[in-house]
Amino acid sequence: MKKIKAGVIGVGYLGRFHAQKYAAMEEVQLVGVADIDQEKARGVAEECGCRPYDDHRALLQEVDAVSIAVPTSLHHRIASGCIDAGVDILLEKPMTVTLAEADDLIARCAEKGLVLQVGHLERFNPALLAMEPYLTLPVFIESNRLSTFKNRGVDVDVVLDLMIHDIDIILNIIKSPLKSIQTVGAPVITATTDIANARLMFENGATANVTASRISRDNMRIMRIFQPYSYINVDFAKRTFMTLTVTDEILDSGMPKEDIQIRSFEAGDALRSEIEDFIQHVTNRTRPVVSGHEGRRALDVALQVMAQIREHQNLEVFRKISEFTRKK
Numbered sequence: 001m002k003k004i005k006a007g008v009i010g011v012g013y014l015g016r017f018h019a020q021k022y023a024a025m026e027e028v029q030l031v032g033v034a035d036i037d038q039e040k041a042r043g044v045a046e047e048c049g050c051r052p053y054d055d056h057r058a059l060l061q062e063v064d065a066v067s068i069a070v071p072t073s074l075h076h077r078i079a080s081g082c083i084d085a086g087v088d089i090l091l092e093k094p095m096t097v098t099l100a101e102a103d104d105l106i107a108r109c110a111e112k113g114l115v116l117q118v119g120h121l122e123r124f125n126p127a128l129l130a131m132e133p134y135l136t137l138p139v140f141i142e143s144n145r146l147s148t149f150k151n152r153g154v155d156v157d158v159v160l161d162l163m164i165h166d167i168d169i170i171l172n173i174i175k176s177p178l179k180s181i182q183t184v185g186a187p188v189i190t191a192t193t194d195i196a197n198a199r200l201m202f203e204n205g206a207t208a209n210v211t212a213s214r215i216s217r218d219n220m221r222i223m224r225i226f227q228p229y230s231y232i233n234v235d236f237a238k239r240t241f242m243t244l245t246v247t248d249e250i251l252d253s254g255m256p257k258e259d260i261q262i263r264s265f266e267a268g269d270a271l272r273s274e275i276e277d278f279i280q281h282v283t284n285r286t287r288p289v290v291s292g293h294e295g296r297r298a299l300d301v302a303l304q305v306m307a308q309i310r311e312h313q314n315l316e317v318f319r320k321i322s323e324f325t326r327k328k
Contacts (some may be wrong), residue, residue: 001123002271002323003028003029004027004028004029004064004065004279004282004283004293005028005029005030005031005062005064005065006022006028006061006064006065006067006279007030007031007033007034007056007059007062007063007065007066007067008030008034008044008053008066008067008068008069008071008272009033009034009035009056009059009066009068009078009082010034010035010069010070010071010078011013011033011034011035011040011041012035012039012040012067012069012230013068013072014068014069014092015033015035015044015063015067015153016044016070017121017271018067018090018271018275019033019044019047019048019050020047020048020150021216021269021271021272022048022067022239023048023049023273024235024272025275025276025279027111027275027279027283028279030048030049030050031059031063032045032049032050032051032053032059032060032063032209033045033048033052033053034052034053034054034055034056034059035052035054036054036055038052040094041053041054042325044073045154056078056081056276057081057085059237060081060085060087060143061085063087064087064088064125065087065089065090065115065278065279065282066082066088066089066090066283067088067090067092067093067275067278068089068090069090069092069119070081070143070280072096072155072156072160073097073098073155074093074102075091075094075096075097075101075237076094076096076097076101076105079096079105079116080090080104080105080108081111081154081227082147083105083112083114086112086114088114088115088116088278088281089109089114089115089116089117089276090117090119090284091105091116091117091118091119091276091292091295092118092119092279093119093120093121093165093168093295093321094156094160094162094164094295094298094299094302095118095120095292095295095296095299097182098300098303099229099296099299099300100298102292102295103228103296104298105292106292106293108298109123109292111324113285114280115281115285115288116287116288116289116291116292116312117277117278117281117288117291117292118213118290118292118294118295118298119163119274119285119290119291120164120165120168120169120278120290120295120298121170121270121271121274122166122168122169122206122236122270122296123172123274123289123290124219124270124271124274124277125180125236125239125268125270126239126268126270127234127235127236127238127239127240127241127263127264127265128159128169128234128236128241130241130263130265131225131232131234131241132244134230134232135173135225135227135232135242136228136230137227137228138174138206138225138226138227139205139206139226139228140206140207140208140209140225140226141170141174141206141208141210141223141224141225141226142207142208142209142211142223142224143166143169143170143209143210143211143220143221143222143223143224144160144211144221145163145165145166145210145211145212145213145218145220145221146211146212146214146216146218146219146220146221146222147162147213148211148214148215148216148217148218148219149214149215150214155197156189156192157190157192157194157306158192158193158194158195158196158212158213158214159183159185159193159196159212159302159305159306159309160215160299160302160306161212161214162212162214162318163196163198163212163302164206164217164299164302164322165302166210166212166223166300167198167200167298167305168294168295168297168298169223169301170200170208170210170288171298171301172294173225174204174206174208175203175204176202176203176204176206177202177203178200178201178202178277178301179201179202179203180201180290180309181198181199181200181247181301181304181305182198182199182201182220182231182308183196183197183198183305183308183309183312184196184197184309184312185197185305185309185313186313187217189215189234193306193309193313194213194214194215195212195213195214195215196211196213196252196273196305196309197209197210197211197212198210198305200301205233209317212272218236219272220237221236221237222234222235222236222237223236229246230243230244230245230246231243231244233263233296238264239264239265239266239268240262240263240264240265241262242260242261242262242263243259243260243261244259244260245258245259245260246258246259246260247259270295277289300308310322
């Protein structure tokens with residue numbers, strides 16, 4: 001079978017991992033990696049056995065598909081060039097800065113018959129995939145995605161950096177239109193929101209309480225799902241999930257018996273699974289599970305959360321943080 005010729009545009013922290021995964025796949029030929037930092041491109045190219053490019057446009061003439069892992073502000077421009085070149089796209093999240101940009105990419109990819117997949121990596125977490133058959137009628141979801149400060153990804157605020165992962169998952173779990181949003185958030189270290197909470201209320205009565213922080217002392221990626229007679233706890237970082245189901249059997253104490261199941265997944269490479277899924281859709285010319293439409297849906301809610309936070313933010317606190325950040 002003919003190998004898919006792939007490339008990576010942007011080989012910073014995440015792009016380097018994309019290159020490594022492509023290089024390890026038998027059905028893929030990693031042609032090259034592109035980055036404006038020529039030294040970085042050369043280093044990753046040498047590591048992965050491919051050619052470095054300092055101009056991604058030259059790379060596009062040689063490949064069938066690319067991963068785009070550049071700053072979010074560049075997503076639309078870089079992806080537009082890929083579309084013009086007829087190249088399939090795996091675009092890191094958030095897919096774009098604005099909904100208009102997202103709509104443009106979706107429409108143009110559809111017109112040209114190109115694959116557009118958005119990199120919501122958590123969708124390929126083995127714990128989440130194993131949990132899905134246990135879902136019945138979620139009525140309340142609580143998620144906490146906390147991270148220590150890493151001084152990368154700060155070109156966007158914590159909603160687009162972290163919270164959007166859980167927004168995407170929740171929108172996929174709760175099969176109902178969103179009714180209303182309540183938010184709170186604040187900048188602490190950067191000039192944008194570093195910690196945020198959003199309460200998402202759906203038309204079917206379900207509620208999701210979503211918290212994200214990039215200024216925590218510890219890392220945490222946990223989601224708790226409550227539904228009639230059962231509870232599910234998913235730990236994305238540890239790749240474990242636990243289900244507790246109340247059975248019809250009554251114990252001597254008069255309490256209903258609980259059926260508890262715990263599963264863990266020591267092995268599992270979500271990024272490799274994501275890229276394998278992308279290559280499968282490139283090969284078969286099918287629509288990805290996390291398509292541009294799913295990426296846009298998560299972006300839409302994330303932007304609403306951000307707008308509401310800005311509307312209610314203490315402007316004096318924001319001004320002082322911004323001034324302090326500039327001095328640093």
